[in-house]
Amino acid sequence: MTATPRRIAAVALLAAVLGLQLVPAQAAGTGPQDLPEPTGEMLDKSVRAWDPAGSVRIWDLSGSVKDVDEVKTKGKETTISLSTDILFTPDSSTLPDSVSAKVEALVAKVPRGASVKVNGHTDSVKGTIDNKVLSTDRAKAVAAVLKKVRPDLELKVKGLAATEPAVREDADDPSSFAANRRVEIIFAN
Known part of the structure; x- marks a missing residue:
């Protein structure tokens, strides 16, 4: 051998x-x-x-996956808040093509011919693009998708930068900054 x-x-x-x-x-x-x-x-x-007791680590994933949207109705007004961290790359206002179907589903219940506000928001952190410009461009990008999927809607687009935060920002809590980076679609029921 x-x-x-x-x-x-x-x-x-x-x-x-x-x-x-x-x-x-x-x-x-x-x-x-x-x-x-x-x-x-x-x-x-x-x-x-x-010995699996000392070597197996269990990860708690609750709260680690965030939806792209949050829908809230207050009185006769509904606000669809879209997380820009999920929709856009940092300092960008380019939407992926896959967003159209999601936006179309979100605005399916908006009354025909309704007046809709599309407001862009940023956190207070200054990036490579001015926050006012970035928030306006992101709102315009979402409005363009809305116009495509619902041409009957009357759109009013505005970039608000960090002037209307959703939550108070906390330097020790990055999620507070993320909550303020959003595009809101607001309409009357």
């Missing part, structure tokens, strides 16, 4: 796991088949018990 490089490597690995010292084939006989039969003690030393 000829020893192949793969077989030699396997024998070397087995010997290392079993704590055996290999000697050249010429000195030990004819080859790997001449290795001693491993004892129970050798096998016991080569096996490590796995």
Whole structure:
């Protein structure tokens, strides 16, 4: 039987796991088949018990996935708030093509011919693009999708930057900044 490089490597690995010292084939006989039969003690030393109690980590994913939208009705007015963190890349106002179907579903209940406000909002952090420009461009992008899926609506588009925060921003809570980055679609019921 000829020893192949793969077989030699396997024998070397087995010997290392079993704590055996290999000697050249010429000195030990004819080859790997001449290795001693491993004892129970050798096998016991080569096996490590796995303790799952200390090595398994459970992750709580509740609250880690956020919907693209939030719909609130107050009195006779409904506000659909779209998270810009999900819709846009940072400092961008380009919407992915997949947004049209979602927006169409969200505005399905808007009355025909309704007057709809599309307001863009940012957080107070200054980025590479002025927040007023960014909020206006994002509102325009959402309005363009609305016009495409609901041409009957009368749209009033405005960029408000950080002038109307949804929540008070807290430097220790990044989600407070994220909550303020949004585009709102507002209409009367």
